[in-house]
Amino acid sequence: MNAVLVNLVAVIAVLFCTGCTKHNEASQQAAIGTLAAEKHPAAEKPSATDLSRYSKATFAAGCFWCEEAVFESIKGVEEAISGYAGGRTSNPSYHDVGSGKTGHAESVEVYYNPAVVSYSDLLRVFFASQDPTQVNGQGPDIGTQYRSIVFYRNAEEKRTVEQYIAGLNRSGKYSKPIATQVVAYTKFWKAEDYHQDYVRNHPDDSYVQHESLPRLQRTLRQVPDLVKPGATGR
Numbered sequence: 618m619n620a621v622l623v624n625l626v627a628v629i630a631v632l633f634c635t636g637c638t639k640h641n642e643a644s645q646q647a648a649i650g651t652l653a654a655e656k657h658p659a660a661e662k663p664s665a666t667d668l669s670r671y672s673k674a675t676f677a678a679g680c681f682w683c684e685e686a687v688f689e690s691i692k693g694v695e696e697a698i699s700g701y702a703g704g705r706t707s708n709p710s711y712h713d714v715g716s717g718k719t720g721h722a723e724s725v726e727v728y729y730n731p732a733v734v735s736y737s738d739l740l741r742v743f744f745a746s747q748d749p750t751q752v753n754g755q756g757p758d759i760g761t762q763y764r765s766i767v768f769y770r771n772a773e774e775k776r777t778v779e780q781y782i783a784g785l786n787r788s789g790k791y792s793k794p795i796a797t798q799v800v801a802y803t804k805f806w807k808a809e810d811y812h813q814d815y816v817r818n819h820p821d822d823s824y825v826q827h828e829s830l831p832r833l834q835r836t837l838r839q840v841p842d843l844v845k846p847g848a849t850g851r
Contacts, residue, residue, distance in 0.1 A: 663696055668728045671695050674739050675702055675768040675802055677722035678747040679755025683829045684725045686816035687746045687836050690848035693733030698726045699808040699815070703766055703800060711809055717760045724766070726805045736774060738843055740781050743767065745839040746832065749785070750793040756828060768802040775799060 678684050681699040688697040701709050704720030714721045727739060747755055747765060754763045769775040782795045815822075816829045837844050 668696055671728040672731050674727045674729065674736060675724055675805055676727065676743050677703065677724040677764065677766040678743060679723070679758050679763045680828065681723040681725055681808065681812065682815040682825070683832045684746060685814070686829060686833050687742060688725060688727045690833065690837060690845055691734060691742055691843050692845050693730045694727055695730065696728040699812045700724055700726060701806045701808060702768055702804065708806055711812065714762050717762055722762050722764050722766055724805065734843065736777060737781070740778065742836065742840055742843060744785065746836040749795045749797045750791050752796045765797040766800050767797060768800055770802045
């Protein structure tokens, strides 16, 4: 029995025992991630040295699988990394953050070229990708770990975010006020490897099919001028 078949049997067994939702135990996700890595070899990722040439922005808006896929579809974005921010616990795990007790939110750290895409453009994408009026959740994912946050790094970013939110509130687009928090950036903790590029590596996953991909497609339709050539959200 080859390695792929062994992993497939393991995944089926886990799914049979526990069911398939976004928040099954990490062992299920790790098993699925192993099989997916063999089926969908990861594209070569830029090194930390390569990424040091880019500006960074950090956002939280519900499931980080969704947000990572959104930002990686945007022109000028070199990389988006899933992780955790906004809380008290050092080096938290997915299980820790999922408990809602760490103060962290599922987040993405975006590496971008400001000569191609501006910080204001990233805010357009961020707000288009969610319902920013939902408090402590996004879609079916409920809890403080799914709250909407912009983490600013300097006074200019803070001012830009606050002005953008004020404009949305004045626009009449939403029937409720914007719930997005504007918080000073402190620390970003990278999530476990199996969360990275989750949508690309797990296109047949039930959550990806019913939540991530529809959300990605809705977002890209709202910002067509910012979408990378060939990025369709499918």
